[in-house]
Structure formats: C-alpha cells, structure tokens
Amino acid sequence: MPVSDPNVIDAIGTNINRGCVCMRMYEERDWYDCSEMIADLHNKINQYLAFIFSDQISEYKEYIGKPIVFMLYCQYIPPREIYPTLQDLEVQLRMHNIDFEVYIGPDEEQPLNWHVE
Secondary structure (H helix, E strand, C coil): CECCCCCCCCEEEEECCCCEEEEEEEECCCCCCHHHHHHHHHHHHHHHHHHHHCCHHHHCHHHCCCCEEEEEEECCCCCHHHHHHHHHHHHHHHCCCEEEEEEECCCCCCECCCCCC
C-alpha cells in the first residue's frame, strides 16, 4: 500500500501518548523520479483530506475531536531538491489544522528535517 496507490489509507490509528490521530503513508520507492513521486504524494494527501472532509473519519468515535497528523514514512531518504515541496505541503496542511511529519524507516525514531533555512 505505497504512496503510489492513492485509493488506500495505508494506516490510521490513535497515538495515546500524543493524543492525536495518525494517518500514515508509506513510500517504498527510491526517489529516482521525483516529479512522479511528488504527484503521487499530492494525490495520496488529497485522498486523505477527502476522507477527513467528507466526514468519513467521524464514523470512528475514537478519532472524533482529536488533532490529526499525516506521517510519511520513506524507505529511502528523499533528495534535498524536494525539501521545499515538503515544506509547502506542511504549510498547506497546517491551514487545515493538520500536522505533517516525514520519517526515514518504519518508525518514528528517524525524523527527517526537511526545513530549508
């Protein structure tokens, strides 16, 4: 269920320690074709937003009223050239009160700092 399949929510659940709903996306591909992968990521995020804004998320009582975080887990480190795009996505999602985080590997131990200074 990689980012390339926008019709599937890869994983969703609550994080008790953080008190939020985590909506996970998994990118298993190497970043060989950044433009295609960025387009796929936009499509995936739009599907996640549709799930939220169509109120489907409210069908699950445990998610109601909790902040939402989109978490992108990459098997490979994204190239620096896409960091501005990741920043733009973060800004756009924050307008909807949704946080955006990127990790390298299958867990939250290796966050990616994509912020361009």
